[in-house]
Amino acid sequence: MALLDVQNINAGYGETEILHSVSIQVNEGNLVAIIGPNGSGKSTLLKVIVGLLEAKKGNIEFMADSITNSSPQKIVELGISYVPQAENVFTNMTIKENLEIPSLVLKFNFKKRLEEILELFPILDTKMNTKAGTLSGGQRQTLAFAKALISKPSLMILDEPSAGLSPIMADSTFETIESINKSGVTILIVEQNAKKILSIADRGYVLATGENKIDDTGLNLLTNPDVGMLYLGGSN
Amino acid sequence: MNIKNYDYFWVIFIIALSALIIFGQPSLIINGLLLGFIYSLGAIGLTLVFGILRFGNFAQGDLMTLGGYISLTIVTVIFAGIGFTGSALGPFTFGLPIVLAIPLTMLLTSIIVVILDQLIYKRLRTRQASTMLISIASLGVAIMIRGLVQFLWGNEPEYFPRESKQFYMLPLDIRIPPDNVILGLMAVLMTLGVYLFLKYNKYGKFMRATANNPNLSLSTGINTSIVIMWTWIISGSLAAAGGTMLAVSQAQILPMTGWKILLPIFASVILGGIGKPIGALVGAIIIGISMEASTAWLNPTYKPAVAFTIMIAMLLVKPNGLFGEKD
Secondary structure, eight states: OOSEEEEEEEEEETTEEEEEEEEEEEOTTOEEEEEOSTTSSHHHHHHHHTTSSOEEEEEEEETTEEOTTOOHHHHHHTTEEEEOSSSOSOTTSBHHHHHHHHHHHHTOOHHHHHHHHHHHOGGGGGGTTSBGGGSOHHHHHHHHHHHHHTTOOSEEEEEOTTTTOOHHHHHHHHHHHHHHHHTTOEEEEEOSOHHHHHHHOSEEEEEETTEEEEEEEHHHHHHOHHHHHHHSTTOO | OOGGGGHHHHHHHHHHHHHHHHTTOHHHHHHHHHHHHHHHHHHHHHHHHHHHHOSOOTTHHHHHHHHHHHHHHIIIIIIHHTTOOOOBOTTSSSBHHHHHHHHHHHHHHHHHHHHHIIIIIHHHHHTTOOHHHHHHHHHHHHHHHHHHHHHHHOSSOBOOOOOOOOOEEEGGGEEEOHHHHHHHHHHHHHHHHHHHHHHHSHHHHHHHHHHHOHHHHHHTTOOHHHHHHHHHHHHHHHHHHHHHHHHHHHTOBOTTHHHHTHHHHHHHHHHHOTTOHHHHHHHHHHHHHHHHHHTTTSOGGGHHHHHHHHHHHHHHHOTTOSSOOOO
């Protein structure tokens, strides 16, 4: 049974419908990628899953319970952490305060988890009292991952984590995502850099114009000429 | 905070202050400081509402008026009715009843603003009304509150019970009403309380997070409804305390008292940087001192024009205010 089961979701903004009967499944322990051209509804789908946007039709199940149109608070309490594409840290707060917020929401032992999370992201340790707004793009992304992981989520949802990063930082970000997944955290990720993400993903979904087009294992999608022609600019 | 960005402002301000002291008007600075502290109570509430709810609350001044009248009623009707009148405390013109009325008024006004939010602003937010529309609605609330005040207490000035007391006489011919010292101290303590709440309290941290990024707050699991309620509680209680202190320091209250200081409060918020509580405090102190200091050269009726001029100048030179971040 899938950890996350999104079934035939229709959603959009106001009268404009962006998603048309989109379905995806995420199995426990997997890294599942959603790729597709701009405007295909990838980020919209993530917003519907985490409760930031209402689904007009369809059903979303997490651990076999329906979470369709649940509040973001409820989604977080169930163990889903979401890292938005941009503005994913509180820039007016210090690194320590950013990491503390999830512990105040979910009431877990902050000191204990902080030590554990700093072992994973030691770069943050020396800057705990630095305002997040002064960090570089890569450091912000690291903080956003740490903030999402500190609550020990069952599912981590990432929206284009490599966007705006230098190639070196983007490579480092993909390495981090892979190591987080290998540590046992299930990941659902939307990513523009399709080649990179499909090379490490267990499964991938290709969306276009708000519809499911192709889904397969990451490696199969990488070598699928249809994906190459339509979404990767004609090359594999 | 980039100091270089507003070095020139501080230099001009300090030169103006020094000129006042040299030319023998230091009392104006001291009295302006008190006015600034009282304005800061209204301005911090205004800036918190803007930071969290993203609209300019035009009812903040009239909430201060309402707070003043509620305190007046507690002192002259409820306390006097049960025989609790009390003589003036030490060097001050007012007694214990006014001191005890302030926390009660803060509580009552908080309840009123939370109800107003549920009845009006929450409905507009649910319907995804623009912030401009919500601001206009707050103007309607301001007029409604003023109408209620006029209906309940009339248009004539009302007076808190007071006794005449000597001013403190300090070197350099500085004369300070003792009331101003204690009222200023109370305002500072309240401001400090808000600062500590925002810095260390769980809901204070949630408020800062929500002010910074409402969507990220939601997706992090913060209950923004509770954050909004706390915002109104702090804003309403500070307005109530500020309104009472203003009435006590001016020895009278009128239905237009709060409306008249709405401009200096807005000017303070813009000067300090919209959505920045520390900025609102600093902005209010500068506006208060500048307005009082201007009476050394100008007719006191021009005081609001001074606040307005500072506000316009800041908007032209640094639209994000002294403590505001670049877009």
